[in-house]
Amino acid sequence: MVLLVTSDNEQFQTEKDIVERSVLIKNMLEDVGESDQPIPLPNVSSSVLKKVTQPSTGPTEIDVRGRYLSTASTTVESPSRPPILEQSQDETRKRTTDISEWDQKFITVDQEMLFEIILAANYLDIKSLLCRRWLQDGSQHDQGARPPEEIRKLFNIVNDFTPEEEAQIKKENEWAEDR
Amino acid sequence: MSLDAFRAFVLAFAAHAAKSSKEDIERLIQGSQLRISSLDSQIKSLVEIRDRERACVAALRYLISPIHTLPVELLIEIFKLSIDDVTHIEDAFRISQVCSHWRRTAHNSPRLWTRPLEVDVGKSKKSTRAYADGLKTWLGRSAPLPLDITLLLDSTGVSRRILEEVLRISLRWRALLFDWEGYEPPPLSLVSRLAECRLDSLEELDLGRDAIVRDIDIPDLPSFAAAPNLQVLTICIESNALICGMPWAQLIYLHLECYSSPDDALDILAQCANLESASIRIRGWESDGLAANRDMITLTNLDDLSIPFCGLEEHVTPFFGSLSAPALTTLSLDFSDMQGGLQWTKAYLTEFQLRAPNITRLVFHYGGLTPEDFTTALRYTPSLAELELNACHYFDNTVISALSYEDEVKPLASCLHHLVLSHIHERFTADNLAGMLASRWWTDASELATRLDPPVVRWTYLNFEGFRGQLRDRMAVLQREGLPIRLK
Structure with missing residues (x-):
């Protein structure tokens, strides 16, 4: 387990294989080696880190995952996985259905959080979280830009x-x- | 004013005016029309002021909106991720047409405009001028980055205007390809123009799977030999009189379709000392000894060699007689395009295999080898780990027996762990194949129990296509017993 400390001073015990999807944290762990020392994340708030590392627990969480990670779908039946562990685009496409109405609703409802997560993904260097679909038309099979x-x-x-x-x-x- | 009050006002006004003269009424009309014009003008001004204020509100909202606060580098990264390979032109345009800030950002990001581009250089378009202008704009946005360009040719000939735009950025061509499928083969005049360009960035050149058409008479054939970074080449030759100059020695990948003498292919290979991967479509010789007196060609770095044989000539094995590839790991032989029979001289391949002792993967498609020829080929591949056979009817009971592990005697191809069999006529029994497969398989538990290093490698991948009836049933049983079998 790895101890992460957010900008608002909350501590999170998180599995190593989950946090290592972040290139930033992976490099930090490699530099520090085996240690119980907490890893400070001064640019990530606890609310954002929760979204990034914890399995979905309710509709809002699922929305956020789906929107950013382009994996959630109204038909997904597999157990929830932390967004940080989400898989490739190919796998994503197989599981995605028409979500454009839902997309629209989400983007207008929760833009602040969307951008906070994008910024956090950039800071943590997690490519899979820098979702491509937020400029793309979810109703199109070819996934062209809106x-x-x-x-x-x-x-x-x-x-x-x-x-x-x-x-x-x-x-x-x-x-x-x-x- | 309510509708009733408005009606009452109009009625009262009309009743009052009814007592007036015609001239007075006309004056009243003029006065009202003047007031209406004045009001229209005021409304127009107010609407303009309202729209301006609305635009201000929208602009101010945008200034504090989260998307505006994203760092430009991050915005560019998201733009890049939003562009799909298939629809990249529409996607890049759409993103750059959202607002002036995004447009500037997109236009200042050359990497958004560098996906492989197909350019139709034919004359069949409505307006070649408009096409060329649009192409110029598009190509300009990717500067100074290198580009992959595919030229589409048709029977209408090459548009000079469009070609000029492509040639203008020749320094930035990373890959230049001809789309041959359904289109015309490249004419010599066009290839000459391309070869005259400076090709500093060119790494990959694909001149198509059809030979160049001689549409002009020129004293010297075009040469790409001065392309300093060219490493990947696809070329087709039908005559040794029409082979363009190439920097053969610097190539690492060669796809050669040789429909002229097989000696031409060997002459080319002799110059390709640094090849790492090659696919050579080649005809055979009319007799066995014709290639015997050649110097040995040693391809020190060659890792992967694929040879689709074609044509009427039956003697193909001499190809191996003058070739040495000590680093070769994959050898793929395809006999499906041979139109005559096959004269197989075992010694040529055996000697080649002795010079290529590191082959781990063999692929055979078709071919009239005998089971004995095939067994010999396996015997001289001591490191063989992967074997793929498609329509190879020489895979029979004798081959299967040689592969079986029995009585603790090391079998043929003892490192083999990956086997693919497709569309093989059943010249073997289901029992024999099942027995051979089972003889080279054990569970983790039994391996732990014996604590001995097994003399054969256990199967990791078995893929069988076209198996029917009893054979398929037997494989399904083995599958249930844990063998890693895939049945199609």
């Missing part, structure tokens, strides 16, 4: 293009279609 209007709506982004830029965008899209 249309710009949809991304703007989901993240309160303003279309601030100049007419010249709009014209350039139109040309780009025509080229992409004619290819």
